[in-house]
Amino acid sequence: MSGRAYLVDDDEAIRDSLGWLLESRGVACLSYRSAEDFLDEWDPALAGCLLLDIRMDGMSGPELFDILRERGSRLPVIFLTGHGDVPMAVSALKKGAFDFVEKPCNDNELVNRVIEALRLDANQRAAASGADSLNSRLGRLTTREREVMERILAGKLNKIIAEDLQISMRTVEVHRANLFEKMGVRTAVELAQLLAGRR
Amino acid sequence: MSGRAYLVDDDEAIRDSLGWLLESRGVACLSYRSAEDFLDEWDPALAGCLLLDIRMDGMSGPELFDILRERGSRLPVIFLTGHGDVPMAVSALKKGAFDFVEKPCNDNELVNRVIEALRLDANQRAAASGADSLNSRLGRLTTREREVMERILAGKLNKIIAEDLQISMRTVEVHRANLFEKMGVRTAVELAQLLAGRR
DNA sequence: GTGGGTATTGTGGAAATCCGCAATGCCGCG
DNA sequence: CGCGGCATTGCGGATTTCCACAATACCCAC
Incomplete structure (x- = not known):
């Protein structure tokens, strides 16, 4: 698998447990304690998917999501929340989030979603690289x-x-x-x- | 506007008030008291959008939605619910629902959504008719x-x-x-x- | 100024396309 | 049986494409 799961959550217990869960299923995982931390290291080339908490100190999950989209990222994003409401879920999905899940959630199900997201990202990147090579020739x-x-x-x-x-x-x-x-x-x-x- | 809004809700008060609201904004509207009633009259040629209550006597909104999709309908569907939960909203949107709104809702906002949905449907139908004519020539x-x-x-x-x-x-x-x-x-x-x- | 990239043109021939005209054979329908 | 639709083929000529070989000119950078 080419991509990683990037986990952004300000709760260390969640980071640890989800991180361990993903690794145990063979999904490489990097954790960040805040949206800002992730954004600092973010690069369009980062491949994989993003597991993003909604409520965090500082920048919220949806805010980070919006910024990434503005910067052209198409990284699949799975929102995680303990206090999600319907309008928030609807808004996230309509903006193109990959999924929106409530904590606590079925671990197995979540890992499957992550794997789907990784596959989607891999496909998108393959398609984009084709388009790039085409544009380069055109140029x-x-x-x-x-x-x-x-x-x-x-x-x-x-x-x-x-x-x-x-x-x-x-x-x-x-x-x-x-x-x-x-x-x-x-x-x-x-x-x-x-x-x-x-x- | 070519399409109508099809309103399916078992609550007569809702049908009346939403029906009136839509008509007052120039959106033709037909109401049905149950999913079964709508399905009886449904035809792939029905153009417009569907306003669909989640909980109803008999067939539920999501059940009707699934059946329509199985039958090839791409009618934009706006779910309405007074008791929506997040997983239901997520599931509906991931299956391709146009929107998912909680009652009571901002009337103005809802009408705008309906109009967007009508526009989408009109576009889809235009594209499909192009594809049809192409397929016909191909045939x-x-x-x-x-x-x-x-x-x-x-x-x-x-x-x-x-x-x-x-x-x-x-x-x-x-x-x-x-x-x-x-x-x-x-x-x-x-x-x-x-x-x-x-x- | 020399070299490289780009744009331009010509000559001439082999190969392919485009088409009208004309015709044959098969098959299914009324 | 005859008509119509489909597939097939040949002939011949006008037109176009494809290329190799060869050359001139402009502009920019080193």
Whole structure:
């Protein structure tokens, strides 16, 4: 398993017991006594999931959650609370929390949720890395290549593209071949599929 | 607004007051005294959103919700409850409920939720109708045309497709032209974009 | 200024695509 | 049996794509 469980709770007894529980089921776990502590060490590259207490001294769980989302984190978050109310649970889930569980809870169930969350995160990261590599390739295109690419995706013939850009057809062919090379595709169809959903 | 709000609650006072509230804000509304009553009249074509009480005589709100989902309904559902607990709210939202609100609630807020839900449903239906028309076009293709299309999307040249299918290149060209016609596209690139995300 | 990256163009040929015209064979339906 | 839909094929020509080879020009950085 690539990711860890990050446990943020100001109650040491909870940290210890949950930490032990997770480790015993093979889930690596790091504990933090406050939201601030976690935020200090947080990095977009941290992979896994976050177990987050609602009420804590200092920054609350939901506050930390909001900050992480603002910073672009998609880390799955499982809220833990001893005093949860319905509106809070609803709000958390609608904002994209992975789960919301009341303490005390069924240990077995919680670990299963954590494992699901880890799997989700792994999948998200795999998808994101694909998107990154795509964007990186896209970024290496020159302006002209991008202009030609747009028109290829619009289904235009090289001849028309040449007229569009007021350059010779030969030049279009060159740009076309170069951008195919850079994008790692062999045909316009592959290019279209590669960029499917985007733009 | 195309959709209606369908209100299911066994408390007549609630049905009347919410019904009136919604109508007064311009949201057409139909009321049902039980989940069974609604289910009897339910049809996948019913557009709008469902306001669903949790506890009712006979079938409960969540039970109705599950049945609707099993039957393929994507009608946005807003749960209403006077005695909601956190696990129930979490379960409902994770299963895809649109919202979960406690009674008594802020009327204004509730109507806004309903309107959001109606908008969501309208969007979903628009997207689905697009998908339907696509599937319908796809369904009109002959077997051969589908075989050829698959290979076009795989980026194969007509020559290779002909070898693949053990037919002449000319035949491939004919199928290709016919399926382009049926799918309403002019180029392979358009076809790829049309089917982006699918298969 | 020299070198590298980018943009540009030309020539010319092999290969592939696009299409109209024409035709054959199979199959199921009325 | 005849009609219509589907699959198939051939011919031939206009158009396009794909590429190798070759070259000019601009701009920026070292």
